[in-house]
Amino acid sequence: MPSLPERKTAADFDPEVLRLFDQYVHGQIDRRGFLDQAGRFAAGAGMGAAGLLAALSPNFALGQKVPPNDARIKAEFVEYPSPAGYGKVRAYLARPATAAGPLPMVLVVHENRGLNPHIEDIARRLALDNFIALAPDALFPLGGYPGDEDKARDLFAKLDQAKTREDFVASASYARGVAGGNGKLGAVGFCYGGGVVNLLATRVPELAVGVPFYGGAAPLDQVDKIKAELLLMFADEDPRINAAWPAYEAELKAAGVRYQAHKFPGTQHGFNNDTTPRYDEAAAKQAWGRTLAALNRTLRA
Known part of the structure; x- marks a missing residue:
């Protein structure tokens, strides 16, 4: 088996290069x-x-922790209706192979590339921690995640975000009724998915807990509708996201x-x-530990 390449970190790159890459990832430059x-x-x-x-x-090979098999x-993979969205959603559903009793559900929301192998791996990690994880693919109406990050980036810009948001609301509804679930729902999302x-x-009063990682703020005039507990994770060097946090x-x-x-x-x-050099092992370990603690506390009681 060929060895994996040496993992680079953010320290290996000029800060301006990291800034340019962030702009590229989020569609500000091509x-x-x-x-x-x-x-x-x-x-x-x-x-x-x-x-x-x-x-x-x-x-993706560098970051895989739980093999698909x-x-x-x-x-x-499951499909379910989304009448107010694109009509139908396809999602990756992962659960423990054996489980004693009903399990909590966690909706996993991807970054702005669709359901790539990393997010599928996140769902499998949650399954090993005794959750049922549902990871929808926002790109399904356009053919699904294309297997290429650049192509996914281009496709994502073509989505009707109003319909896509409804697809995620439909996903939350579907998740609460998945067989083997205990009826309690949490959500974890990253970047776009954090938003x-x-x-x-x-939008979902039944949501017990939400864990947005470096995600955009909710509409400020809708915050009074939030019933869930929130655990919000922020990066230090992230002015685009952090600027909205005080309000x-x-x-x-x-x-x-x-x-x-x-x-x-x-x-x-x-x-x-x-899967990328922006990964910070110590911070990720601490953040994920807090995430699991919040999910366990709110969804298993």
Whole structure:
């Protein structure tokens, strides 16, 4: 078996390159824009601009913790209706292969690339922690995650986000009725998915707990509808997301929402994603430990 490449970290890249990559990931510049602007850092990095982009992009094998064929879990794809959205949703459903009694449900919401192998792996990790995890693919109406991050980025921009939001609301409804579930629902999301978790907290009163990782704030005029407990994870070096937090926190306090917020020093946006150099092992371990503790406390009582 070939050895995996050495894992790079954020410290291996100029901060400006990381900033440009964040803009590229979130559609503020295109691939050519990244390559053109990152080129001036290529010599110092010992690789061309295309090499910088490749080095910063996900390596799913590097981050896989639970193989798809792991005998300890049962995983399958399911489809269910979304009348107010695109009509139908396809999702990855993972659960323990054997379980004693009904289990809590966790909705897993992907980043702005659709249901890629990393998010499927997150669902399997939750299954090993004795949850049933449902991970929808927002790109299903456009053919599903295409197996290529650049193609996924282009497809994501073509979604009608109003319909996509309804697909996630439908997913929350479906999750609460999955066979073997105990009827209690939590949600975990990353980047785009973190924003969806914040939104779902305003739309799904049955949601017991939401854990948005570096996600956009919920609509401020809807915060008073939140019934869920929130555990919000923020990166330190993430001005795009962090700028909205003071106003969001003020509304959470005014509405009496139960919440905890954690910002992890020295981290980049995406620090929990162990397929990219922005991954911070210590921060991710701490954040995920807090996530599991919150899910267990709120969904198993």
